[in-house]
Amino acid sequence: MRPFDKDALSAASGFSLAEREAVYHAIMTRRDVRSQFLPDPLPDDVVERLLTAAHHAPSVGFMQPWNFILVKSVEVRTRVRDAFAKANEEAAQMFEGERRQAYRSLKLEGIVEAPLGICVTSDPTRSGSVVLGRTHNPRMDSYSTVCAIQNLWLAARAEGVGIGWVSIFREGDLKAILGIPEHIEVVAWLCAGFVDRLYDEPELSVKGWRQRLPLEDLVFHDGWGQSER
Ligand SMILES: Cc1cc2c(cc1C)N(C[C@H](O)[C@H](O)[C@H](O)COP(=O)(O)O)c1[nH]c(=O)[nH]c(=O)c1N2
Numbered sequence: 448m449r450p451f452d453k454d455a456l457s458a459a460s461g462f463s464l465a466e467r468e469a470v471y472h473a474i475m476t477r478r479d480v481r482s483q484f485l486p487d488p489l490p491d492d493v494v495e496r497l498l499t500a501a502h503h504a505p506s507v508g509f510m511q512p513w514n515f516i517l518v519k520s521v522e523v524r525t526r527v528r529d530a531f532a533k534a535n536e537e538a539a540q541m542f543e544g545e546r547r548q549a550y551r552s553l554k555l556e557g558i559v560e561a562p563l564g565i566c567v568t569s570d571p572t573r574s575g576s577v578v579l580g581r582t583h584n585p586r587m588d589s590y591s592t593v594c595a596i597q598n599l600w601l602a603a604r605a606e607g608v609g610i611g612w613v614s615i616f617r618e619g620d621l622k623a624i625l626g627i628p629e630h631i632e633v634v635a636w637l638c639a640g641f642v643d644r645l646y647d648e649p650e651l652s653v654k655g656w657r658q659r660l661p662l663e664d665l666v667f668h669d670g671w672g673q674s675e676r
Contacts (some may be wrong), residue, residue, distance in 0.1 A: 458528040473604045480609030481554045481650065484561040484640035488519070494563070497639075500602035501567075506591035508579035512571065513634075514593045516625055518564035523624065527636065530620035531613060538615055545666055553654060556613045561638035566625055567596055568584070569632040592634045609642035 460467060498515055506512060518524055535555065542550045558564060569592035571585070581587040596612070603610045613636045621633050651657050667673050 461675040469605070473601045476645065476647075477600055477604040478609070478645040479636065479650065480559045480561075480611045480642055480645065481639075483562070483642045483644055484557050484562075484609060484611075484638065485643060486562060487641055488562045489608060489639060489641065492628050493608065494639075496606065497599050497602050497608065501599040504591065504598045506594065507581045507587035508574060510574040510581075510588060510591065512569045512573045512588040513595045514568045514570065514631070516566040516568065516627075518566060518625070519562065521559065524559050524564050526624050527564060527616075527621065528556065529603035530616050530624065531556050531558060533620070534615045534617055537666060549656065553651070553656065557611050557613060557638040557640075558636070561609075561611065561640040563639040564619065565599075565635075565637040566594060566627075566633065566639060567635040568627060568670055569634050570630070571632065572630060589632060589634060592632075596635055596637070603639065607641055607643075608639055609645065611638040612636070613638060 462470070494517070501513065501515065502511070504513075520525070539547055539550050550628075569589050571588050573588070578588070600610045600612075615635065618633045621636065622629070622631075623625065627633060646653055649659070652659060663674070668676050
């Protein structure tokens with residue numbers, strides 16, 4: 448372990464004040480991007496850093512169940528966009544009345560506009576059938592892969608790269624397009640590309656779909672539903 452330089456860093460955390468602020472700045476200003484992508488390709492070194500950030504995520508039993516399928520091909524991304532369009536029509540039918548109209552007005556993907564697609568998958572067989580920490584909840588490998596995505600998303604914020612998570616697919620369609628084996632789980636399709644502006648608040652909030660909940664309503668003390676400290 449490398450010792451912290453205590454003179455240069457703020458007490459205890461090992462982070463300078465500016466470094467600590469930078470972490471929160473990335474967290475608070477990260478956005479899901481659908482429509483603001485610039486067409487410029489992402490340089491390989493940027494993509495490498497984003498994937499390295501993802502690969503340093505925590506994972507149950509350190510199983511590192513993720514894979515990243517990098518998709519630059521416009522032809523493949525167009526097929527993925529078509530799979531989205533089919534699923535999105537099914538999704539629209541699940542909402543009623545005005546809500547359906549509002550749903551249809553939302554832009555929920557930038558699959559072709561963004562220069563890079565990253566399909567993130569999770570392999571439940573990565574480290575054998577009995578995995579430390581997954582013994583009593585089989586979903587822990589998927590959760591680990593989600594941690595990798597969040598690492599990538601925050602690193603992307605700091606790199607000026609927008610990320611948009613698209614989940615409106617029938618998993619079988621993505622597997623067929625990308626040749627993904629049956630036992631592998633598709634966790635995310637990420638649209639990735641440089642952006643020169645971001646919404647200050649979630650786009651769904653700006654467009655009136657749903658607002659951020661008050662944190663105090665979500666925190667309980669010593670048991671479910673107990674809001675008194
Ligand atoms: C698991 C999962 C799946 C999806 C998303 C996110 C996550 C975590 N989000 C993005 C989501 O709408 C967005 O994160 C919230 O609206 C909050 O906005 P910010 O991410 O803070 O900008 C998302 N957005 C979208 O336009 N199409 C989609 O299919 C999805 N799917």
